[in-house]
Amino acid sequence: MSISTTGSAEDPATDLGFLLHKHPGKVQRFTTSHGEAHVFYPEAGDEVCTAALLLDIDPVALVRKGRGDGRGRGGSPDFALAQYVNDRPYAASSLLAVALRTVFRSAMKGACPARPELPGRARPLRIELPAVPANGAGEGGGPAMVARLFEPLGWRVEAVAIPLDESFPEWGDSRYVRIALVSEAVRLADALQQLYVLLPVLDGAKHYWVAPDEVDKLLAAGEGWLAAHPERALITRRYLARRWSLTRAAMERLELARLAEADDREVEEVDNAVDDRPEEEGARPEEEGTQGSGERPAEPERPRPPSLAEQRRAAILDALRETGAARVADLGCGQGELIGELLKDARFTGILGVDVSVRALQAASRKLRLDRLPERQAARVTLAQGALTYTDARLKGFDAAVLCEVIEHLDLPRLPALEYAVFGAARPRAVVVTTPNAEYNVRWESLPAGTVRHADHRFEWSRAEFGAWAEKVAAAYGYTVVLRPVGPQDEEVGAPTQLALFTATVDGPATAVDAPPTAVDAPPITVDAPATTGAATTTTPEGGEPR
């Protein structure tokens, strides 16, 4: 990073040295938490003075430091997410922000005992950062983001995206932006504080090695200007997102991350069952499509019509009540939204929530506050990890099972396994299945044509496709099925969600002549040979041709 100012003989640019508390004639070295920082002046004249801060991050220390509590056996670094191949040594990230505070502490405070008049004066400044990570993270990154953050503060922003690799132009731009911030008159202390807060906000990446107290310091530096910033919501959100990643890195199990790494995949591509945004953000993973690319409802305070997810849960509850079910298995319960609704109705006496994601179950347990429910209430709910491509004895004996927005998360070739595990093996009396109606997708304005509503949807069906599947499954496993639309009905494309209610066909008990005996507890019993002490009856069971 370089900071340049201009001046004249009366107002020499080299006053920058006083402001920064770094002498232009020296090369100074500082030790920061992540490596060495060097300050030197490529130019130092009355007209132009440029101070350069070079942060030389030690990548090995970074990884080894970051492993923290996740230390593996044998002292090996166990931190799947901490890479030696890391942009931190090259990019102006949150680590630079931390270094700023160390190196320019007094300048940031606006203190200058030698020339007390200087800090209060605005100067022309040009700040250059050759590679700043400006992550989109669903909010549009790149030069536009830089402008959104700095222009409201009075900066003229020159920001150019850096290509990933000129050998592979098809890869497009990287997330790095070359930035120059220019202002005719700004106080240096303000400029440093703004960088201190906004560099990490721009970065938005995972910061597994920034300690929580450092994060708090970052936010404190926003005092005085953050409140008036038009993007303060975005700044706060991204700040919180960083906190969230931090928590996750420290607290969560990393098994899934390791499996992702074993397969050269992004962790997010595998460990994606739970939305990573903080809970207070109202993360609604099931609300895909309604909010599109991260745009928020303009005025969330106004009473709003029920969301599609709420309508879906209501439709499921209606269907369950019709079946008279008391014991319900929520298969693919996610974070327990439906379970929360079921708990409100005392008719549902036994609720089993099953999900394949341990993280989702942890989130469900937290949201349902299972550990704080009264004993009798808590006893109504059980959460368990399970996978519907395997049969599972725990799923037997329920009045009803719900597959709410679950089937579309399975690859089609695996669907028969789920059909068998649920309809064949677990065999509840009723099954409620909901899935998106692909036809309706054209009505989501924010959803590009031909795409699915959620990155993990392996398929989305039209009404005809879902109907055909439902009929096939019902016929194969002895159920009848009715189909219902959920959500606003559109004449042409139907409703956004489709629901199928399966009911097991009631068979009378097997006809007497063909049934083998079932009573096992009542004497007389049967053995293969008479007992030695006589008196034993050798009774052959009634029965006959079972074929």
Added chain:
Amino acid sequence: MTDATVDATTESTAPRLLPVTDVSLVVLIGTSGAGKSTFARRHFLPTQVVSSDFCRGLVADDENDQSASAEAFDLLHYIVGKRLAAGRLTVVDATNVQPEARRQLVRIAREHDVLPIAIVLDVPPGVCAERNRSRPDRQLPAHVIPRQNRELRRSLRGLEREGFRKVHILRGEAEVAAAEVVPEKRYNDLRHLTGPFDVVGDIHGCRSELETLLTRLGYSLTRDAEGRPVDAAHPAGRTAVFVGDLVDRGPDTPGVLRLVMGMVAAGHAICVPGNHENKLGRAMDGKKVTVSHGLKESLDQLAGESEEFRAEVREFMRGLVSHYLLDGGALVVSHAGLPEKYHGRNSGRVRSHALYGETTGETDEYGLPVRYPWAEEYRGRALVVYGHTPVPTAGFVNNTLCLDTGCVFGGSLTALRYPERELVSVEAEREWYAPVRPLITDAPGAREGRPLDLADVAGRRIVETRLHGRVAVREENAAAALEVMSRFALDPRLLAYLPPTMAPSATSRRDGYLEHPEEAFLAYRADGVRHLVCEEKHMGSRAVLLVARDGAALERRFGVAGPGAIWTRTGRAFLDDDGLTAAVLGRVRSAAERAGLFEELGTDWLLLDAELMPWSLKAVELLRRQYAAVGAAAGAALPEVLSALERAAGRGLDLADLTARQRQRSADAGAFTEAYRRYCWPTEGLSGIRLAPFQLLAAEGANLAVRPHDEHLAWIDRLVAADDGEEPVLHRTGRVLVDTEDEASTAAATAWWEELTGAGGEGMVVKPLASLVRTTRGEGRPGGLVQPGMKVRGREYLRIIYGPDYTEHLDRLRQRSLGHKRSLALREYALGLEALDRLAAGEPLWRVHEPVFAVLALESEPVDPRL
């Protein structure tokens, strides 16, 4: 005379023999002080005896605390249940004089399908009272023993009615003292018979087909004066085993009975009853039964036989035992199959299941009861062979086999040769009886991948491996594997193998190197491995390929139709594009065909281990987000840094060291970018895709992975040479053989590695040439597994792993710990081979899936990912 005295004593209390079935619940009955504990001590192991006093002590710290009785009996019942579930003889030492107490024990015995046996110690109350008085720790109120004695007296006559299958009453002290417990085998326990056996399916009066089948199996028939077969014997002493349903529907029930009864009587055959024998027997005994389902044919045919023959038939039917354990317990035969918990057990429901199977209570469209798919859930190690449900062809499901191929309905009569596991069948001569429903039903669980159950994989598990003993999987690792396996992986039926991880060679101290061949050669030499092969490490991603010879091959063997599959280290489809997958598989298939591999290996499918290139084909996202991004950031930042430094130096500042270091960083970053670029090239359809197979893992009936690597490379070279097409897809794997005792040889291999990696290659993998190798301990005893391979990665390639300027930090990076990685590599290797062994042996899907799943689970163990 001393002798006479002894004789007299012996005579007056002649030893009373008490037969006790080897797996049963023995209930001692007697008043306090009757000597039950002493009796139990004398006749049973201490661990076999569960006493109410002991349980009282456990829950209340006082064996005499009567207020704790309810809790104590809860505990006693729990212990008894656990022991019986495990099939252990158990003795209950409590007074048991009250019917309610006994009723609960009988119930527990029945729950676990073992016989309850009562042994009554009927000792005069006076004796008991006297004994109690002499016990300092027990002071009973005077009325207790008389009351218990009254209860005992009232109980004596009704014990059989209560459900005790043997009742031994010992009257008086002398009889108690002289009693002797005689262990007795269960009727169904024929474990001492080891065969070999020929198990024959449902015959239903098809005497002619039975004669043909027995002849084909090598038996010679003996005929009576009228030419009717009355016995059949095998020259090699094989034993025939009939799974029941000899009778009804078919043309000659008496003929079948005559032959089978003759064979059983002569010791040439064993027979279990089917439901049809059961019903026919009762009909012949004059019981009222519904005459249907072909019973009338039998009764009519038997009416033409002599009274004497009919009596023999009735006797035969009565003597049939519902199921048998054979061959040390490895083979179980019953008519309608049997879940593992019923093997060797004895109860009404065991017999009922053996004869009729279990139904769900529902009926199908033909009004026939729907069978409970017990075989699907079966996880036992014993092979269960049964009949009862006609199926079009016999097939193994989870180590069970239904042999009823519907001969009487015009199907065939099938036998299993055991232990060979071969099926032999003869076609029906005609349809003898019209089936109620068509014979198109599946054997339960045979299709749709049904047999996998969550309990097969979830939670903490131990997987037994042939090569490496018991391998533990932790719960949290299984949980992660479950998520990946169920959300992202291919159908487990196809996923017969996941590749194990591989450890690098020990860290090199050589200047400028983190890894070097020298350490690998030394390590193998130290393990006593002389011959190695160094194989080129390709610059792609690991891929396992299942290649079908024709469209139906996989359907037949794996139950999934199609050309095969290509998957990654975690079992995901390698390519999103099915068409491209099929195209790659097509090239391998036709190369294998031309190379004659299918013919040579007697298989119509192949499982291959390979590297699929370029890396960017699979990992383009990772390359863009991580590798290229780092290159881009470095490329943007470092020139600016150098420029600033130069300008500052121009001002006379002393920046020489800092500048030199930044120049080095810049050079390293450039080298890094060059390194990852080698892994990226564009592909279009098949064009640009390169597949480098390096091992044949498995073919039908064979685990090939244990074969020496020179054999593998010979197969692979033939495969690669047979690739056609304008642009080759299959690529050779470069290799060098090494003799660890020969310095020239190791030097040559090192030079080869240097050349390979100097040109930008990833490095090499060093493997024992013999593939599967163990260390030798003293006296040549085999020791542990030797690492199946070690990777030695190139200096430039390691920039992708350890960062662009890792070469500046070698001292610290050398502090890496390989122990866990090595242990993991061995465990995963053993699991992988276990899966292939099980696949080769035709074991059930869940048995193959278990070690495959475990490999995935272990991959989530915390180990340095850079290794």
